[in-house]
Amino acid sequence: MRVSSILAFGLxxxxxxxxxxxxxxxxxxxxxxxxxxxxxxGKDKSGHxxxxxxxxxxxxxxxxxxxxxYKVRRGFMITGTAGDVTEGVYNGNYLFAAKxxxxxxxxxxxxxxxxxxxxxxxxxxxxxxxxxxxxxxxRPDTVVxxxxxxxxxxxxxxxx
Numbered sequence: 001m002r003v004s005s006i007l008a009f010g011l012x013x014x015x016x017x018x019x020x021x022x023x024x025x026x027x028x029x030x031x032x033x034x035x036x037x038x039x040x041x042g043k044d045k046s047g048h049x050x051x052x053x054x055x056x057x058x059x060x061x062x063x064x065x066x067x068x069x070y071k072v073r074r075g076f077m078i079t080g081t082a083g084d085v086t087e088g089v090y091n092g093n094y095l096f097a098a099k100x101x102x103x104x105x106x107x108x109x110x111x112x113x114x115x116x117x118x119x120x121x122x123x124x125x126x127x128x129x130x131x132x133x134x135x136x137x138x139r140p141d142t143v144v145x146x147x148x149x150x151x152x153x154x155x156x157x158x159x160x
Contacts, residue, residue, distance in 0.1 A: 019101070033091070035064070035069070037087070038051050038087040038089060039054055056068050056088075062091070067116075072086055079087040092106075102115050
C-alpha cells in the first residue's frame with residue numbers, strides 16, 4: 001500500500017510538471033535601459049494571458065525601474081484599478097510590486113525574491129530598511145525613589 005501511494009503521488013507530480021511545461025514562456029522586449037509595465041490585455045484561445053509591454057521611460061538601472069513600477073501601482077491604487085500585483089520588466093529582470101514591496105525574478109514564472117521595500121514614504125533596499133542599534137549608553141542607570149512610599153512593617157525577632 002505504501003509503495004503504491006508513493007508511486008501514485010510521484011506520477012501525479014510528474015503529470016503536473018509536464019502540464020506546467022506547456023505554459024508558454026514570457027519573453028521580455030530586447031531593448032536596453034527601458035522600463036516596461038506589463039499589462040494584461042485578455043486571454044487567447046488556449047486560456048493563456050495576453051500580455052502587453054508598455055514602455056514607461058528610459059531609466060539608468062533596475063532600482064529606478066522598481067520605483068517607476070511602484071509609482072504605476074500607486075496610481076492604479078488611487079483609481080481603484082490595481083490588482084494584487086503590478087508587474088514590470090527591465091533588461092530581462094521581472095519586477096512584481098505588491099503590498100509595500102517590490103520583488104524581483106529572472107523569469108516571469110520563476111521564484112521571486114525581495115528587492116525593495118517601502119518604509120514610511122520611501123522605497124529602499126530591504127537591507128537598508130532596518131535601523132541598527134547605536135553604541136551602548138555608558139551612563140549608569142539611576143532610579144529616583146519617592147520619599148512618601150509606605151514602609152514595610154519591621155520583622156519580629158526570631159524565637160529561640
